[in-house]
Amino acid sequence: MYIGVDLGGTNIAAGIVNDSGEIMLEMSIPTLSERAADAIIDDIKSLILNLIKEFGLSKNEIKGIGIGIPGLADADGNVIHCVNLGWNDVPLTSKLKQEFDVPVFVDNDATVAALAENFCGAMRGAESGVLLTLGTGIGGGIVFGGKVYSGFNRVGSEIGHMVIGDNFYDCNCGKNGCLETFASSTAIIKYTKKLLEETNEESLIRDKINGDMGKLNAKIIFDCAKAGDSLAEKSVRRLVKYLAIGIENVISLIDPQVIAIGGGVSNAGQYLLDMVIKEVEKYKNYKELPIGKIVIAKLGNKAGIIGAAMLCK
Structure with missing residues (x-):
């Protein structure tokens, strides 16, 4: 199982996704984007933990975490620029890996949507x-x-x-x-x-x-x-x-x-x-x-x- 997170300016949506691209369980919370990056990242951590608990998994059963952001990130998962959230140079991957000992990937939200459409959608x-x-x-x-x-x-x-x-x-x-x-x-x-x-x-x-x-x-x-x-x-x-x-x-x-x-x-x-x-x-x-x-x-x-x-x- 994988965790997919869609980080938006209004809501944070996350789900447990299987190898076929099927969402097994989904949750969302308000982003409250006026807050500091650390507060929002703490909410992402809590949301993921709640998903894992609700679905009956343990942390080590998660193969990886992917996050789509409304902005730009480098190959190491550092958010370079994200206008809707007011983020600049936020080490998103490293902050999440403090809680989860799994691979974490970050990319632009439209880019990850394209990947989804290619994997199991219109493309x-x-x-x-x-x-x-x-x-x-x-x-x-x-x-x-x-x-x-x-x-x-x-x-x-x-x-x-x-x-x-x-x-x-x-x-x-x-x-x-x-x-x-x-x-x-x-x-x-x-x-x-x-x-x-x-x-x-x-x-x-x-x-x-x-x-x-x-x-x-x-x-x-x-x-x-x-x-x-x-x-x-x-x-x-x-x-x-x-x-x-x-x-x-x-x-x-x-x-x-x-x-x-x-x-x-x-x-x-x-x-x-x-x-x-x-x-x-x-x-x-x-x-x-x-x-x-x-x-x-x-x-x-x-x-x-x-x-x-x-x-x-």
Whole structure:
């Protein structure tokens, strides 16, 4: 058995995972991210101990612990930078090994989600695969031959920060034109707000939010687009266009067998997928050759725990 931990800015989720990638028992607690790193790490230790006790295992029956973080870690499991938690240079692996005498692995949350999708999800059996998680930002994970690829400095899968054009607002990273400022849930919300504020165009969205921009979310925009609302359709088409450009750039660079789309935006399902595939076909370099499969990710919120555990394998 392995332990997989999905460390987020809001919650810490952890599970006992078997060799097949099945979660046998899962628990979660609030992160309370305003606290110091040591307090959060103590909570991770307690959560793991509670899982082991509840499942009826002993510490020495655990083969390893994997942790997915919303940031960057080096090969020794030191968290280099984690904006959501305010962590810099935190020796996460060594602190956990004070309690658990097993191998501990740490990697980016989107990277471990890609590993999960490759092991038992939408990219299962693929020699090469890329996962794009479209949420508040855009995370990316690359898997070759069943192993994650993150590059020389472990930042090689930051696909969301690929610059693909000029935009009307800057990315949180400080650059202008990052993919995540065009194709994330944040991006489509910002652009739709811009249209609503700058035009008097009638829209179902106005009725849905009743003048309260704080109620606007990606689901409302996609639902209205599906209903034929022209303003919503304009926002969705813009997201699809730039997402397709980003995907074509990935294809031009590594030509993966499968590209999976996850995160909250992927809940738009086949409606989104059909448009993305059609748009990618327009941009591809070699018209006579097929591209890898573009699919919706399967594992949802479970991918973080499963993928973290699979780091141990």
